[in-house]
Amino acid sequence: MIILIFQVINHGISQTVMDRAVEVASDFFKLPSETKQEFASDDIRRPVRYGTSSKDGTRPSRAFLKHYAHPLSEWMKYWPEKPPTYREDMGKISAEVRRVALQLMEAILEGLGLGKDYQHEEFERGLQLLQVNCYPKEPESESAIGLAPHSDHGFLTILLASCPGLEVLDRSSDTWRVVQQPRHALHVHVRDYMEVLSNGRVKTVVHRAVLNPGEARISMASIHSFAMHEKVSVAKKLVDEQDPEKYKESSFSDFLDYLMSNADKKRMSFLESLRI
Numbered sequence: 001m002i003i004l005i006f007q008v009i010n011h012g013i014s015q016t017v018m019d020r021a022v023e024v025a026s027d028f029f030k031l032p033s034e035t036k037q038e039f040a041s042d043d044i045r046r047p048v049r050y051g052t053s054s055k056d057g058t059r060p061s062r063a064f065l066k067h068y069a070h071p072l073s074e075w076m077k078y079w080p081e082k083p084p085t086y087r088e089d090m091g092k093i094s095a096e097v098r099r100v101a102l103q104l105m106e107a108i109l110e111g112l113g114l115g116k117d118y119q120h121e122e123f124e125r126g127l128q129l130l131q132v133n134c135y136p137k138e139p140e141s142e143s144a145i146g147l148a149p150h151s152d153h154g155f156l157t158i159l160l161a162s163c164p165g166l167e168v169l170d171r172s173s174d175t176w177r178v179v180q181q182p183r184h185a186l187h188v189h190v191r192d193y194m195e196v197l198s199n200g201r202v203k204t205v206v207h208r209a210v211l212n213p214g215e216a217r218i219s220m221a222s223i224h225s226f227a228m229h230e231k232v233s234v235a236k237k238l239v240d241e242q243d244p245e246k247y248k249e250s251s252f253s254d255f256l257d258y259l260m261s262n263a264d265k266k267r268m269s270f271l272e273s274l275r276i
C-alpha cells in the first residue's frame with residue numbers, strides 16, 4: 001500500500017502570490033453577512049457556493065466558499081467581485097497551483113509504472129475546484145473539530161493554509177497526525193480517484209481540520225480531477241489475475257449526483273459504493 005502525503009517547497013510560486021491569496025480569502029470572510037449570503041445555495045452544482053457548518057449546532061465551526069477555477073475564462077465571471085482584488089489574486093494562485101498539480105500527477109503516474117503521459121489529455125482538460133475555508137479561533141477547547149474526518153473526491157488536493165489545523169489519519173496506528181504547515185509549503189494528498197485509478201495500490205487520505213487555539217485559520221484546497229463527465233477507471237496495466245479490478249468507473253458528475261441523492265450519508269461512502 002502506498003501512502004501519498006507530502007509537502008512541496010520548491011514549487012516556484014512566489015510568496016507574494018501565496019500571501020495575497022490567503023489575505024483576499026480572509027477579507028472575503030470578513031465581508032458583511034448579506035454580501036456573502038448572495039452566494040449561499042444548497043445546489044452543489046452551482047459554480048460558486050458559500051456556506052457555513054456547525055459542529056455544536058450553535059456557532060459555525062467553518063465557513064467556506066467553493067468555486068470552479070479551470071478554465072479561468074469560463075469560471076472567473078462567477079467569482080465574488082468583493083474584495084476588489086479577489087478575482088485577480090485567486091486567479092493567479094489557481095493557475096500556479098494547477099501547473100504544480102499537473103507536474104505532480106505526472107510524477108505519481110510515472111511512479112505507478114503507467115508513464116507520465118498516461119491519460120495526459122484527460123488531466124489537461126480536467127477540472128479544478130477551489131475550496132476556501134475559514135475557521136474561527138477556538139481558545140477554550142483545544143482540538144475542537146472544524147471539519148469532520150473525510151476523504152476528498154478527485155485525484156489530488158493541494159492545500160495552502162495560514163497556520164496549522166490539518167490532521168491526517170495514520171492508518172497503521174489509527175491515530176491523527178498533525179500536519180506542520182511551514183509558510184512556503186504546499187501540502188499535497190491524494191484523493192479517492194487516485195485509489196480507483198491505481199486499483200487500490202494508493203489509498204485515499206482521510207483527514208480532518210481542528211480549530212486553531214491561537215488564531216482564525218484560512219485554508220485553500222485546490223481539487224484536481226477529470227472533466228465533469230469524463231469517466232475515471234482502474235488502469236488496466238494494474239489489473240491481473242492476483243489483482244482483479246476493484247472499482248467501478250465513474251465521473252465527477254456521478255459523484256455530485258451521489259451526494260445529492262445521499263445527502264445524509266458521509267462522503268466516504270461514494271468510494272465505498274464504487275468497490276466491486
Ligand SMILES: O=C(O)CCC(=O)C(=O)O
Nearest residue numbers: 131133165166209219221
Ligand atoms: O482546512 C483544512 O486544512 C482541510 C480542508 C479540507 O479538508 C477540505 O476542504 O476538503
Ligand SMILES: [Fe+2]
Nearest residue numbers: 150151152207
Ligand atoms: Fe478535505
